[in-house]
Ligand SMILES: Nc1ncnc2c1ncn2[C@@H]1O[C@H](COP(=O)(O)OP(=O)(O)O)[C@@H](O)[C@H]1O
């Protein structure tokens with residue numbers, strides 16, 4: 001790779017993004033950028049009433065991620081230092097297109113493009129796919145009280161939205177390398193060999 005890579009781990013809720021990004025950062029000695037979740041003042045309210053709270057929540061995520069991406073550009077990308085993040089800013093659009101309706105969705109889409117179109121995007125995406133049962137089990141295992149409200153229907157929709165989004169990203173940004181990890185079969189937490197294989201593949205891509 002001509003420059004130090006910007007790497008993102010993506011996948012639906014509970015896929016293992018934060019876990020894998022943290023493990024890879026430790027193994028490859030990379031700085032890691034993590035999503036701010038616990039301090040989010042709208043998530044709890046959103047899961048209780050999505051229609052009422054989706055715009056506030058999506059705007060909050062977008063503004064936070066915009067700031068984090070700006071910092072990442074200044075601290076790492078402009079200094080040609082590699083970095084790994086547990087999300088891609090594109091997830092704002094994946095969620096926003098699903099949770100918003102009508103004119104709010106149109107306004108949000110416009111704001112998303114105004115804020116992010118001229119910013120660098122990850123060179124490598126590690127996309128963790130997993131089926132509904134696996135994801136629901138992991139969300140339960142993580143045990144965040146506000147996520148008890150997440151319905152299987154919402155999750156199933158997100159699984160499909162993520163697949164569509166990764167397929168369209170591959171077409172629109174062909175220079176982005178997307179590595180798909182089967183999160184039902186590949187267990188980077190319990191199985192050292194599985195983790196080593198992912199780390200080795202990433203090292204190779206970073207060369
Ligand atoms: N491959 C795996 N095997 C078993 N548990 C996992 C695996 N990946 C993640 N987990 C667990 O599932 C939960 C969700 O993982 P997390 O990394 O927070 O997901 P995400 O960041 O994608 O929402 C955590 O409790 C984590 O320890």
Ligand SMILES: Nc1nc2c(ncn2[C@H]2C[C@H](O)[C@@H](COP(=O)(O)O)O2)c(=O)[nH]1
Pocket residue numbers: 011012013014017018035037043057058061091092095096099147
């Ligand atoms: N509606 C949205 N919800 C989001 C967004 N980003 C994250 N989330 C939710 C999903 C989880 O409950 C929690 C943490 O996300 P993880 O994928 O890291 O588990 O926040 C979003 O942009 N919109």
